Amino acid sequence: MFGIHDLGVFVVSGLLLNIMPGPDSLLIMTRSATQGARAGCTAALGIGAGTFVHIFAAALGLSAILSTSATAFSVVKYIGAAYILYLAFGLVRSKPRDAVAPVALAPLPYSKIFAQGFLTNVLNPKVALFFLAFVPQFIDADAPHKAVAFIILGCIFNINGMLWCNGLALFTARASSRLKLNPRASLWLNRATGGLFAWLGVKLALSKIT
Numbered sequence: 573m574f575g576i577h578d579l580g581v582f583v584v585s586g587l588l589l590n591i592m593p594g595p596d597s598l599l600i601m602t603r604s605a606t607q608g609a610r611a612g613c614t615a616a617l618g619i620g621a622g623t624f625v626h627i628f629a630a631a632l633g634l635s636a637i638l639s640t641s642a643t644a645f646s647v648v649k650y651i652g653a654a655y656i657l658y659l660a661f662g663l664v665r666s667k668p669r670d671a672v673a674p675v676a677l678a679p680l681p682y683s684k685i686f687a688q689g690f691l692t693n694v695l696n697p698k699v700a701l702f703f704l705a706f707v708p709q710f711i712d713a714d715a716p717h718k719a720v721a722f723i724i725l726g727c728i729f730n731i732n733g734m735l736w737c738n739g740l741a742l743f744t745a746r747a748s749s750r751l752k753l754n755p756r757a758s759l760w761l762n763r764a765t766g767g768l769f770a771w772l773g774v775k776l777a778l779s780k781i782t
């Protein structure tokens with residue numbers, strides 16, 4: 573439907589990406605540890621709102637440029653595959669020191685926490701690059717409504733991410749500020765995600781342009 577394929581792979585890939593420790597997770601954990609679950613969930617909502625900005629901007633921009641050319645869309649997918657392989661290389665080569673852990677932050681009003689989460693996400697160019705590279709891999713080059721397919725996949729990704737982020741906020745608040753990410757677990761999670769991304773990149777590189 574809507575030219576979307578391999579939806580199950582997309583969902584699993586998105587969940588692994590959201591679970592992988594990063595700046596968003598670090599912000600949620602620190603706010604939860606410092607001010608409780610409500611503050612962590614507020615940060616998660618801000619991050620989710622920022623992600624929606626990236627989703628709609630990427631969908632509309634991609635549609636405007638490529639909606640009339642299946643070949644151009646396929647070229648973008650190949651460029652995206654190269655970027656995914658680049659990400660995979662970095663993840664597979666992760667070292668234990670790459671793991672992140674929460675640090676203490678001064679308490680803030682909830683409105684500022686939301687804004688902090690929103691701006692942290694929406695001003696991160698890596699998020700925009702990721703959506704442009706990742707989402708088109710699951711949309712057919714000849715799909716009649718690419719923007720709609722992009723938005724649907726983006727919303728699925730973001731909703732799953734929001735469920736994880738809010739769960740992380742609740743768990744961190746319960747564990748309090750003593751919670752730290754296990755460096756070995758973070759290392760192998762990075763490598764597993766890198767392996768999945770490498771598989772996706774190779775899968776696209778070997779596919780035919782339609």
